[in-house]
Structure formats: C-alpha cells, structure tokens
Amino acid sequence: MARSARVDAYTARMRKSVHRARIALRKSGVDYFRGDGSDWIALAGLLLTVPAITLCTIAMPVWCSPSALVLPIVAGGLLLRPASLLGLYAASAGALIVESFALGPYTEGAARVTPGTVLVVAACGLFGLLIAQFRARVGVPWRRGGTMLFDLRERIRVQSALPPLPRGWHHEMALRPAGGQSFSGDFVVAARTGGGRTANGGPSGRTLEVVLTDVSGKGMDAGSRALLLSGAFGGLLGSLPPHDFLTAANGYLLRQDWDEGFATSIHLVLDLDTGDYELLSAGHLPALQLHAGSGRWEEKAGEGPLLGVYDGAEFHPVKGSLRPGDVLMLFTDGLVEAADRDIAEGIDRLTGEADRYVTSGFEGAAWHLIEACAKDVNDDRALLLISRDA
Numbered sequence: 001m002a003r004s005a006r007v008d009a010y011t012a013r014m015r016k017s018v019h020r021a022r023i024a025l026r027k028s029g030v031d032y033f034r035g036d037g038s039d040w041i042a043l044a045g046l047l048l049t050v051p052a053i054t055l056c057t058i059a060m061p062v063w064c065s066p067s068a069l070v071l072p073i074v075a076g077g078l079l080l081r082p083a084s085l086l087g088l089y090a091a092s093a094g095a096l097i098v099e100s101f102a103l104g105p106y107t108e109g110a111a112r113v114t115p116g117t118v119l120v121v122a123a124c125g126l127f128g129l130l131i132a133q134f135r136a137r138v139g140v141p142w143r144r145g146g147t148m149l150f151d152l153r154e155r156i157r158v159q160s161a162l163p164p165l166p167r168g169w170h171h172e173m174a175l176r177p178a179g180g181q182s183f184s185g186d187f188v189v190a191a192r193t194g195g196g197r198t199a200n201g202g203p204s205g206r207t208l209e210v211v212l213t214d215v216s217g218k219g220m221d222a223g224s225r226a227l228l229l230s231g232a233f234g235g236l237l238g239s240l241p242p243h244d245f246l247t248a249a250n251g252y253l254l255r256q257d258w259d260e261g262f263a264t265s266i267h268l269v270l271d272l273d274t275g276d277y278e279l280l281s282a283g284h285l286p287a288l289q290l291h292a293g294s295g296r297w298e299e300k301a302g303e304g305p306l307l308g309v310y311d312g313a314e315f316h317p318v319k320g321s322l323r324p325g326d327v328l329m330l331f332t333d334g335l336v337e338a339a340d341r342d343i344a345e346g347i348d349r350l351t352g353e354a355d356r357y358v359t360s361g362f363e364g365a366a367w368h369l370i371e372a373c374a375k376d377v378n379d380d381r382a383l384l385l386i387s388r389d390a
Helices: 002-027 040-059 066-079 082-103 115-138 142-159 219-236 242-256 343-357 365-374
Strands: 169-176 186-193 207-215 263-271 276-282 287-291 296-300 318-321 327-331 381-388
Touching (some): 142 219, 169 186, 169 365, 186 381, 207 381, 219 242, 242 263, 263 327, 287 343, 296 343, 327 343, 365 381
Antiparallel strands (some): 169 381, 186 207, 276 318, 287 296, 287 327, 327 381
16 A cells, blocks of 8 residues: 555656746747747748749749649648648748639630649648648657657567567567557567566566456557556566555556547466466456476466556456476457457467467467468467477
C-alpha cells in the first residue's frame, strides 16, 4: 500500500508540472503542443509565385497553363496554417480573374481560363484546406509527420525486443498488425531480472519476465495506447516483485480514464536455471505448453480480470515447468479467434500446425504459424515461442 501511495503521489506531481508548463507556454504566446509557429516566410514565398505564374501564363500561354496555379495551392496546404492559406487562395482567385481578362476569349491552341480550370483549382484548394486543418489539429509539420510515425513504430519495435537467453534456450516473437498497418494493439515487454550484467554489458539475470498485452482496438486505433502502455509496462517490469506487476498495471490503466481503457495481459516469470515458471493472467487466453515426453499440448491458464476494469483486482498464478524439449506458446486472440469459428477450434488449429515443427525444431516457426493460422484475419496477431533444447 505504501508503494502504491508513493506512485500515486508521484503521478499527481507530474501532472501538475505538465499543466503548469502548458499554461506558461500559452502565456508566452506560442503553444508548441499545437505547433502555432510563424509561417510568414512560406506564405511570402508562395504569394510571390502567384504573380510569377500569372505573368508566365499571359506571356507564354502555350507553355504555361492557368491550371499551374494549383502548384502554390498544393504547397500551401502542406506548409501553411488555415488562416494563411485563405490569403493564398484569395491571391490565386485574383490571378485567375486577371488571366481570364488578359487571355481574352477562347483561342485555338492557346491556354485559356475555362470553367474546368476553375473547378480544378478550386478542388485542389479544398483538399489543401483539409490537409492544413488536419495538420493544425495534430500539430505536426508535414515534413516531420512521416518521421514521427516512423520513430513511434521503431520505439514499439525496440521496446518489444526480447533479451538474449543463455545456452539451451530459444525464443522468438512474431507480430502482425491488422490490415497490414505498421501499428498494433498487441505488444511485448521483456526483461532479465534477478541479476546484474555480463562482461559485455548484456543482462545476466536468472529470471526471464515477459508480458504479452492485447490493447482494446486494433491497428492504428490502438497503436498510440499500445505505445504508452508498452513504455509504462517496460518501466514497471523488473522494478516490482512479479506478483505485483499486474496489480500496478491495472492501477495505471484505471488512472488513464480512457473510453476504451481495458486490455488483456499475460505475465510469464521463468527461472532459466530450473525451467520452473509462473503465469499470471489478466483476462488473457491461456498459454500452451508442449510436453516433449508425451507430445501433448497443455493449456496453462491463470485467473484474473481484464486490466483497467475495476480497482482491487487479484491475479492468481498457475505454475509449470519447462523440461528439455518442451515448448511454451503465448499468443493473442487474433491468432485463434475468427467470426466463423470459436476460440477452441482456433487453438486446435494452432496446435495442429505447431506439431509440424516438433521434429525439425521451432526456430523460425512463429511467423509461419501466424501465416498458417491467421493470414487474412483483420485483427492484430502476436505469437511468442519459448523452447528449451532437448
């Protein structure tokens, strides 16, 4: 209880600090969270191109068409704020009027201002205004928006990297977002705990902790929440006793107060010396263990509610042991659930496909299992394999 009180107090202080910082920025005249920087240089440059295009159209009507005015309009949609963009549109409309008078009536073989030209320029202006309004709402310049998305995707990928395991162990992770997108509501955080560092700087803990989480929603809709949660869960993992992790994660989700604030999660705590493990589940699907001696798959399901539903939730572990030749699979519902079949049938299909790798080994099997079991499913799919060499 004391630890939880300290975390709540720290979170409250951080929120107050961020609130005070935002107020100070607004008073200074520039809100960097909304990207309200000056765009007068870009506006001036684009305004100069409008008369330049007009003069070229009048002087060389064969080589320069009146529809060339869409060029500064498109550039303005990418560079200017909506208010500045309206000024550029006014200048472009004036240029079209000047060109229509200067070029006179329809002339065979020469450029002229037709109703079609006006419609094309107006349509480009409408699309440019929509783009500018979107940028103003998001607060990200067009030239940095792609870089930001790439950076966010890479952060999720790095946070999902599995730590190296000692000799005799193999692990691999495969993740496939819904619709071929780059962002997913499924993520993994993992750490070696219970030890220090090796001579080359790698983790040397005797315990492997892995958390596989499925955030409500899918693809881009859940990507931002998955990024936030993966960072928070990565900070909690190894900082708390294993049995306290899901309790702290549940409290964190409740404090976010999201409309879709729930998630399922499964927490594996594996002793790399003995192979003994514990699984704690928060409304997640059971793990599957292959027993090398019998060749049978066993479901290992812990008991616990969804994360972010109610306070005071309790999570009860289930214990097991990985012997030489055994395999443990953790996965999300997108891999086994579909509209035309229930989860039990999906699990049977998954284990049936996994049996193909029993003799050859499971190295590289995670991605192929997703392809075989849920290739065209419109949901996020994640699969984690941990095996112990025979």
